Structures are given as structure tokens and as C-alpha cells.
Amino acid sequence: MDLADLTRDLDTLRDETLAAxxxxxxxxxLDALELDVLGKKGRLTGILRGIGALAPEDRPKVGAIAxxxxxxxxxxxxxxxxxxxxxxxxxxxxxxxxxxTLPGRPLRRGSLHPSIEAMSEIxxxxxxxxxxxxxxxxxxxxxxxxxxxxxxxDHPARDLWDTLYVxxxxxxxxxxxxxxxxxxxxxxxxxxxxxxxxxxxxxxxxDASHASEFFQVEGLMVDEGTTMADLKGLLDQFxxxxxxxxxxxxxxxxxxxxxxxxxxxxxxxxxxxxxGCPACGRTGWMTILGAGMVHPVVLxxxxxxxxxxxxxxxxMGPERIKMLKHGxxxxxxxxxxxxxxxxxxx
Ligand code: PHE
Numbered sequence: 001m002d003l004a005d006l007t008r009d010l011d012t013l014r015d016e017t018l019a020a021x022x023x024x025x026x027x028x029x030l031d032a033l034e035l036d037v038l039g040k041k042g043r044l045t046g047i048l049r050g051i052g053a054l055a056p057e058d059r060p061k062v063g064a065i066a067x068x069x070x071x072x073x074x075x076x077x078x079x080x081x082x083x084x085x086x087x088x089x090x091x092x093x094x095x096x097x098x099x100x101t102l103p104g105r106p107l108r109r110g111s112l113h114p115s116i117e118a119m120s121e122i123x124x125x126x127x128x129x130x131x132x133x134x135x136x137x138x139x140x141x142x143x144x145x146x147x148x149x150x151x152x153x154d155h156p157a158r159d160l161w162d163t164l165y166v167x168x169x170x171x172x173x174x175x176x177x178x179x180x181x182x183x184x185x186x187x188x189x190x191x192x193x194x195x196x197x198x199x200x201x202x203x204x205x206x207d208a209s210h211a212s213e214f215f216q217v218e219g220l221m222v223d224e225g226t227t228m229a230d231l232k233g234l235l236d237q238f239x240x241x242x243x244x245x246x247x248x249x250x251x252x253x254x255x256x257x258x259x260x261x262x263x264x265x266x267x268x269x270x271x272x273x274x275x276g277c278p279a280c281g282r283t284g285w286m287t288i289l290g291a292g293m294v295h296p297v298v299l300x301x302x303x304x305x306x307x308x309x310x311x312x313x314x315x316m317g318p319e320r321i322k323m324l325k326h327g328x329x330x331x332x333x334x335x336x337x338x339x340x341x342x343x344x345x346x
Contacts, residue, residue: 001050003058007065009047013037014069021076027084034077044070114345115215115334118318119197122217125241129234131193131219136180138199141170144179148301149258157257162203164212173201177218178258181294181313184220185302190309191223197318208330215318220294222304222311228261228293231312235291239267242321248274250285259292259313270324279327286324289316 017037024030037043048066051059112120123133142153151157161175180196188194196218204210221230232251239249247268254264264287269280276282291314296306319334333341 001053003054003061006047006050006054006062009050010062010065010069013043013047014072017073018076021073021080024080024084027081027088030077030081030084037073038070038077044073109346111342111346113334113342114322115318117345118322119215119217121242122238122316122318122321123195123197125238126195126219128241129193129237131195131221133195133197134180134184136174136177136183136196136198138174138201139166139171140174140179142172143170144182145172145174145176148182148298149178150295150297151257155257164201164203174198175202176200177216177315178313180218181220181258181298182302185222185299185304190304190311192220192311194218194220196220206332208332211319211331211335213335214331216315217318219314220311221313222294222299222302222309224309226310226312228312231263231291231293231314235265235289235314239265239288243267243270243325252287254290254292256290256292258295258298260295262290262292265289265291265314267324271327288321288324289314291315 017033020033021030024033035042039045044066048062051062054062111117123131127133145163146155146158146161147153163175164173166172177196177198177200180194180198184192184194184196197215198218199213200216201213202210204212206212221234236249239247247270249268250266251263252266254262256262266285266287268274269277269284269286271277271279272284274284276284280286291312294311294313299306299309299311319331322328322334323331
């Protein structure tokens with residue numbers, strides 16, 4: 001092995017590699033070629049190993065030639081690489097092209113169920129008066145659902161709430177949200193301004209205005225010196241915010257065992273404006289909720305001193321509010337899961 005041999009080998013390597021570079025079909029072949037020739041264990045290194053056998057004055061000469069070859073090959077590889085990769089990119093862009101003019105697949109927009117929507121509308125109004133929303137269990141016991149609300153066992157008032165019982169002795173599905181009053185009174189100290197929305201259950205024969213499952217929103221205010229005038233003013237403001245600021249309202253005597261006095265709260269008929277029509281039973285008024293001053297016995301069961309505190313409570317059906325507002329005549333629509341109905345509340 002002498003200088004001439006090595007120089008020839010380098011020339012051969014250069015010529016062969018340049019030919020192979022020109023012939024490389026794709027970037028992967030080019031990468032393999034580069035590794036094979038210029039890699040750590042590649043052919044160029046292999047040739048240069050022969051340098052050790054040369055006379056010392058010849059070694060730098062071979063080194064210089066080898067460098068020229070290396071640079072030449074590197075340049076050729078890089079140039080061919082740019083060409084190949086550019087072509088590949090163009091091909092990929094063409095193959096994977098997205099037609100941005102195609103119409104997209106529309107996402108179906110969901111919406112709140114009208115019962116839920118009604119409850120948040122109600123809550124939004126009462127929040128402005130400082131009411132805070134609480135949660136209360138759907139499975140109650142007889143004591144909280146009835147007895148602490150001044151409805152003893154076998155009391156005829158129980159007929160107002162046909163009850164669904166669960167398999168555990170003394171437990172039932174709450175028939176109204178009023179037991180929430182007891183829970184709030186027992187955990188909070190007055191002043192109390194509580195809103196208790198939630199699902200209620202009754203053993204009803206189902207018709208257009210009765211369901212065995214429905215929502216209620218309960219309200220409770222307890223403080224020193226709370227009066228019926230506060231209740232009247234609050235409910236009047238509520239009705240005006242919900243149905244329109246020009247709507248007249250009225251209180252009628254009512255009966256609930258847990259409030260005394262008790263009232264029914266009416267708003268001027270939204271259909272006839274008070275003149276009398278079939279929608280309001282020709283009375284000109286629509287009843288939207290029941291209410292009253294919290295019975296002293298109920299305050300006591302709630303752990304509060306009725307000599308010191310007074311309160312009022314009200315309970316309304318959000319479905320009924322929606323029905324009045326939108327002229328819906330069948331409560332069952334709220335439970336049917338029929339999208340033709342539900343999609344109208346967007
Ligand atoms: N709980 C009563 C009902 O189910 C409504 C109500 C609540 C009445 C609070 C007065 C006070 O009909």
C-alpha cells in the first residue's frame with residue numbers, strides 16, 4: 001500500500017459515490033449511502049486506515065486529498081438530498097391535500113333542559129336579593145318531609161302529598177322541597193336567605209298537569225322582624241322580573257300546614273292580561289306558587305327561637321313557570337325527552 005494506491009482508492013470511492021448519489025431513488029437510499037461512505041465505519045474511514053503504512057512525509061498529502069473528496073461528497077449528498085426531499089414533500093402535499101372548500105360536519109349544539117333552564121332563571125332573580133342556593137337530599141325520612149313541617153302521621157293534610165316510599169323503614173322520596181327548610185335552619189344561623197331547587201316525587205295519576213316526577217324551587221328567608229310585607233314585595237318583584245314589569249300580582253288565602261298564614265300567589269293572566277280567557281279559567285289570574293309565613297312549630301324544629309325569629313317560605317314549580325311563560329299546555333312534555341319539544345328552548 002503506497003501513496004498511489006490510496007490516491008486511486010480515494011478517486012474510485014469519489015467516482016462511485018457520485019454516481020450512486022445521482023442514482024439514489026429517494027431520501028432513504030441517500031441516507032444509507034451517506035452512512036456507508038462517510039459514516040464512522042464507512043468506506044472513507046476504511047481507506048484512511050491505510051495511512052499508517054505510508055512514509056511520514058506522504059501522510060499529509062493523503063489527508064489533504066481525502067478532505068477534498070469528503071467535502072465534494074458531502075456537497076453532492078446535500079444537493080441531491082434537497083432535490084429528493086423537495087420532491088417528496090411536493091408529492092405528499094399533493095396526496096394529503098385537504099379540500100378546505102368542502103363544508104364541515106356540523107357539531108350538534110346541545111342546550112339546557114327547559115326545567116333546568118327555568119330553575120337557573122329563577123335562581124338568577126332571587127340571587128339579586130341575596131338568596132343562596134342549597135342542596136337537599138331526594139331521599140328523605142318521614143320526620144323531615146312531614147312531621148317537622150307540622151304534618152303529623154295520619155293528619156288529613158297528608159292527602160295533599162301522595163307519597164312514594166322506598167324499601168327502608170321510614171324513608172321516602174321527598175314529595176316537595178320543603179324539608180330542605182329544616183336542613184338549612186339546622187345548619188345556618190339567621191339571617192337566612194336560601195333557595196332549594198330540586199326534584200320531587202309523588203304517587204300521582206299522570207295527566208297534563210300532574211307528573212310523578214317534577215322539580216320545585218323552595219325559598220326560605222328567616223331573620224328578626226321578617227314580615228308578610230317582605231314576602232309580598234319579594235314575590236311581586238320576582239313575578240315582574242320573570243313575566244314582565246307591567247304584570248299585576250295578588251295574594252289569595254291558601255293552606256299549608258307549615259306556613260301560617262298561607263297564601264297562593266297569582267300573576268295576571270299572560271294570555272288575556274286579566275280579562276278572563278280559557279287559559280286562566282276565566283279568572284284573569286294564574287297561580288304560580290304557594291307561600292306563607294313559616295309556622296312557629298317549624299322554626300322550633302329547625303332549632304330556631306320563634307320568639308326571636310320570623311320567616312317566610314315559598315315553593316314553586318319551574319315547569320309550571322315555563323308553561324305559563326311559553327303557553328305550554330302539557331306538563332308531560334318535560335319528561336318525554338322528545339327533541340322536537342326540547343330543541344325549541346335554545
Ligand atoms: N311545599 C309546598 C307544596 O309542595 C309548597 C310551599 C312551599 C308552600 C313553601 C308554602 C311554603 O305544594
